[in-house]
Amino acid sequence: MRAMCEKVIPNTNSSWRYCKYQLDYIPFNWHYHPEFEVCLTLNSQGVCHIGDYIAPYDELDLVLLGPDLPHTWQSTPNQDQSNQVVHVAQIPKQWLFQLVDSHPELHSLEGLLLDSYQGLKFSKACARHAKSYFEEIELSEPFEQYLGLLKLLRLMSQDNSALSLSSSGFRYTDRTDPSKDKFDKVIEYIYQYYTEPLYAEQLAKMAHMSTNHFHRFFKKRMERTLTEFINQLRIGKACKLLINTNRSITAISDQCGFKNASNFNRRFLTLKGSTPSQFRKRLKQKSLI
Template identity: 60%
Template sequence: MKPMCEKVIPSSNSSWRFVKYQRPNIDFSWHYHPEYEICLTLNSKGLRYIGDHIEEYSKPDLVFVGPYMPHTWHSAINEDESSQVVYVAQIPKAWLDELVTEHPEMQGVEDMLQRSSRGILYSSECTKKAIVLFQQMEIADPFSRYILLMNLLNVMLQDQLSILLSSRFFTYSDKTDSGVDKLDRVIEFIYGNFDRSLYADELAAIAHMSTNHFHRFFKKRTERTLTVFINQLRVGKACKLLINSNHPISVISDQCGFNNISNFNRQFLSIKGSTPSGFRKSIRLKHAQ
């Protein structure tokens, strides 16, 4: 089966993507992407596929996958129907490579990045430390999360029991995927126009797809619906305006493309866990301390 190229969107106000999944099971999704990926899988058992390596797993599983390495996990529903948790950090190659190149303190990471091209499985002791760091990332602000990522890389670097997974003969060179160009064009258009009403049919036309096909395509490639993606982008812009300007919230709502203040408040609360006014107040209190 040919792996699918996944489009990775960095988290809000971040250079990289952090995400936590809670699902009944992990579906088989054979894919690759240009980013480094650190994946921590909890409370599940099944099969792990990294390149040409296939292995059963049944305990907390920490793996570092290099750019363009096809991979997936696959599990059934737990007997007690408990949720299966997956933490993922996806880090742009150019960004992390530049950090390593320009900072002598990180030179030791270079070898680990090279080894990740085969997929690295870490020891149970290292995995325990990673669990704590990922749980802290979940509630951290972007800067604190960045520090935690550096701590995680250091913990992984110190693991003397890590092992390589895929064979050194395995390479995946077929990175041609017409869907990548289509998605890039759509996302570029969204970034340039999210302050106005956007419609699925106009975006589908950019991708040369039917509207129904486009909705499925977008969700499969970005792991979120079109509406969620646009609202997350708009709320991210709103956060910057709430922090850096004194504009009334109603004005910021209009500037970020929300059709009314009620919808703005509802979407902001859903994504950020507070209202726009509460968010602005908390930021000002922090600055006053």
């Protein structure tokens, strides 16, 4: 079975990605990525597939996955129709290794990271502590999230009950995803030109896909629609301009690729929970404290 290569985009103003999923059930989605992943699954039970490891899992399932290790969880809806919750931290390999190498205080994490290439499953006690850390990360700004990530890694490194999952001889070699290179070029193009008008038809041609197939493929790979992804990049740039310049909101709206200020305000409110003017005002108030 061929695993799909997932494209991981760090959160705005972060070197890594945190996401919380609330799902009716977890579908089978066999995939891999070059990042380390910490995954905490709550209020869910089913079957876990990691490399050549296949076994049941249940409540408070905490796992650390090394780079390029194929994995998926699979469940059915809960009888009481409650949501199944998954906290995920995805950390770029090069960034994390450089962090550990350049800080003697973090050298104790080396063994944890190397062992994670087979996948590591942690004790219920460790998972309970990790749950509180993830809940703090969810509500924090990027700086506090970074500190929370270090606390989470340290917690896992101290769990003497952690179990290796996939066999030591397992190597995933079938990484030929015929769409990967073409899709990566599309993502690079979006990053370069996201403040200009972009059309799905144009991007689909670059990926040699039909427009409908491209929409489906993009959402599955990026976990958001094309429009949501472009708006996220534009709003991220707008935040930087609101913080670092005195330009008018209308000028920033134009510079970030929005056709009109009302659409900019609406998109900003959806993603940031405030209007651009409220965002800037709040920053000025903080600077006066």
